[in-house]
Amino acid sequence: MTNMQDDAFWDTPVQEPLAPRAGRRSRGNRAATKVERVETRGRARALQALYAADLRDLTQLRKIATHVFDDLAVDPEERQFASRLVATVADKCAELDADLAQVTNNWRLERLGAIERSVLRLAAAELDRNETPVKVVLQEAVHLAERYGTTRSARFVNGVLDAYARKLGRL
Template sequence: MSRKTARETAMKTLFQMELNGEYDLDNVNINEEESLGEADSAYIEGLVRGVSEKLEEIDAIIEKYSKSWKLSRLPKVDLSILRIAIYEMMHIEDIPMQVSINEAIEIAKKYSTADSSKFINGLLGAYAKEMSGTDD
């Protein structure tokens, strides 16, 4: 399994958790998805657990950059994609920010709309710019 597929599985898991309104990893079976190797399961669980633990912080960032959109108005798929990308950008140092952004855009194109991929690109790009301290 590739990291892209692992991100998709994490997105589906977070989407399910969002729909259920419950971010308890004990109530989710990540291994239902395909045949996962140990490394893939660990990466997916790390993403899901990390997003769940940092949910308030991540959501505050999404609200800051989503302009006039409230989290409740964002499509749940887009919200799950954004949460994963921001978590990666904040906490996983071996993944370049641009990779997290590109992967989020590709997942949005596959599971959401063309407008969603543009919105996600703009939001993550603005956040990356702030994180890197550049204004260009």
């Protein structure tokens, strides 16, 4: 004996997926057509160098960054921006780490993942340079943490950097 309800379900036509509304793009389309700014790409390159140095030897950050940028054939404008951030971290790493340690409640920097630690150092260096609006630095850092880490990484980075910017009196 067959169930008529089941047969009716399988015999109905398949509904086509809904099309996006006219004039609005879905997230996927916007991401595919969006061109990233030089600074955004430069931050990603600086993060790659910081991450590599964190895994190898942070005291060799400048040398490692040069190798990373050469290996990736980084665009000169991106390289210039990334190099300034890397230089700030190289020159002030101990100071930046000490300041970040004051706002990471119950977490020592050594216990953080390399991505989170690198993103925090990068953002702290950019805040130290005081050339970019604070909200932009925080937004870009959260984006990097989410892109190269996880959603939890992004939330953690956001909380730490918010506290850090407040400590600096910038928020």
